[in-house]
Amino acid sequence: MAKFISFCSQKGGVGKTSITTHVATYFYQVERVPVAIFDCDFPQHSLQSIRTSEIARLKSDEGFFRKAEKLGQMPYPIYADSVANALPKLDAYAIKNELVLVDLPGTLNVEGMPAMIQRLDAAVLLLEADPLSFESTMHTVLAMAKFSNKNGGMVPTYLLWNKFDSRERKDRYSGLEQAALNYLDGLNASRKTPMNVHFMEHRIPDTVAIKDTRSTLFPNAVIKPLIQELNKLFASNSPTV
Numbered sequence: 001m002a003k004f005i006s007f008c009s010q011k012g013g014v015g016k017t018s019i020t021t022h023v024a025t026y027f028y029q030v031e032r033v034p035v036a037i038f039d040c041d042f043p044q045h046s047l048q049s050i051r052t053s054e055i056a057r058l059k060s061d062e063g064f065f066r067k068a069e070k071l072g073q074m075p076y077p078i079y080a081d082s083v084a085n086a087l088p089k090l091d092a093y094a095i096k097n098e099l100v101l102v103d104l105p106g107t108l109n110v111e112g113m114p115a116m117i118q119r120l121d122a123a124v125l126l127l128e129a130d131p132l133s134f135e136s137t138m139h140t141v142l143a144m145a146k147f148s149n150k151n152g153g154m155v156p157t158y159l160l161w162n163k164f165d166s167r168e169r170k171d172r173y174s175g176l177e178q179a180a181l182n183y184l185d186g187l188n189a190s191r192k193t194p195m196n197v198h199f200m201e202h203r204i205p206d207t208v209a210i211k212d213t214r215s216t217l218f219p220n221a222v223i224k225p226l227i228q229e230l231n232k233l234f235a236s237n238s239p240t241v
């Protein structure tokens, strides 16, 4: 059965499109997992734009074309649609694809969004270590908690640090994590179904490698540690993914 995963955030610029692209390409080209992307981030559709510019380059740059030929398979499909239009199509792709990644708009206030969130097997919320990003992520967590999935609980939600700065004080990230976990614990006291929110172990470094090697065709090992952790989550039978 296909898994529907979304790397999301209500704040722009935290890396949704970049991480979705890296993850999709690595799973597809290295792990050989069938992948499809729904780019529902209307009207930018920036993920589809990356593909469009790569297709244009295939036509104009022979070296690039030769390199792509060596990949040995057609690129994974990217469907650009609004959330509401994508929804009825998801099940058709669920049969064909093992991993469907959905790039969602930065706001939950969009037609079809509750149904889309309920359909997800997991949501990965990207966050940065600045107070605004952190606060906005906590708001997203609260909003996500209002929707329940097919099992009647909250959609499994993972918090993933992006643009991790290893020069920061060691306790900066762990301190923020602890504050978030305490806050979530407090919420649990007044909820019938528990918050299903977890921090991922991996932190994606702030590196030009993420920027410069973002491709819908060529995988890059910079994302490998995240793939390894996602694989562990997919493999486990826990109520997580």
Ligand SMILES: Nc1ncnc2c1ncn2[C@@H]1O[C@H](COP(=O)(O)OP(=O)(O)O)[C@@H](O)[C@H]1O
Pocket: 009, 011, 012, 013, 014, 015, 016, 017, 018, 019, 162, 163, 164, 204, 205, 206, 207, 208, 210, 211
């Ligand atoms: N881990 C990272 N290290 C360095 N730059 C990053 C990283 N993740 C994202 N970026 C950069 O941040 C900017 C915003 O990323 P993008 O994926 O477009 O965010 P979003 O889709 O959330 O708006 C882009 O310039 C991207 O290259």
Ligand SMILES: [Mg+2]
Pocket: 016, 017, 018, 041, 046
């Ligand atoms: Mg984007």
